[in-house]
Amino acid sequence: MEGREPPQDLPDHLFVSSSDHPAPSEPSSSQLPRDLDWVSSFLQLPPYHGGSNDATGAGSSSLVGGGAPVNADEEERNVGGKERRKAGGGHRTRKATRPRFAFRTRSSEDILDDGYRWRKYGQKAVKNSIYPRSYYRCAHHTCNVKKQVQRLSEDTSTVVTTYEGVHNHPCEQLMEALAPLLRQIQFLSKF
């Protein structure tokens, strides 16, 4: 793939999986803090124009990442033209897709609280893994970010999360947390 570079300034508790070897055998040594430290890390991350960050390493998959704008997907979806069948789907492996990046965390929980609201829209059993892969979409109306969550079968304490796209809205939880602070600043700025 065309020179994708994993971000290197990640905090210790995060690490982006290499795209072609998404699931290296050595486990991450640190625990994900309950706090949203890594959310802010995301905000600082350059978009990872990653290629196939297939977290499971299921060989045949060739999900390609790209630097295409997020709404490219939406367009294609709507322009689809002829009405989709009852149970549609299947727009996999589009050539120009959004930035993708994956990382692994050590956690007993599959759902990592990253401050955004996610809606689950699917779950699939994947090959070479005893754990299913869960598919989530950002619950924000205008946001088209997706993520996949899967637990490694060879290291059950490790959860692989693959993000696709970039949020086009602020993190609610972060804003909530900041709200009192902002109010205080506003108040103080009057003087």
Place this chain on the structure above:
DNA sequence: CGTATTTGACCTGCGC
């Protein structure tokens, strides 16, 4: 009753 999750069906791309 509204919202989120579950789940089976369907679609697409890729490898053989």
Place this chain on the structure above:
DNA sequence: GCGCAGGTCAAATACG
């Protein structure tokens, strides 16, 4: 060309 694996949809169900 066929089958497989992965990704998505939407009806059904669960939950508050």
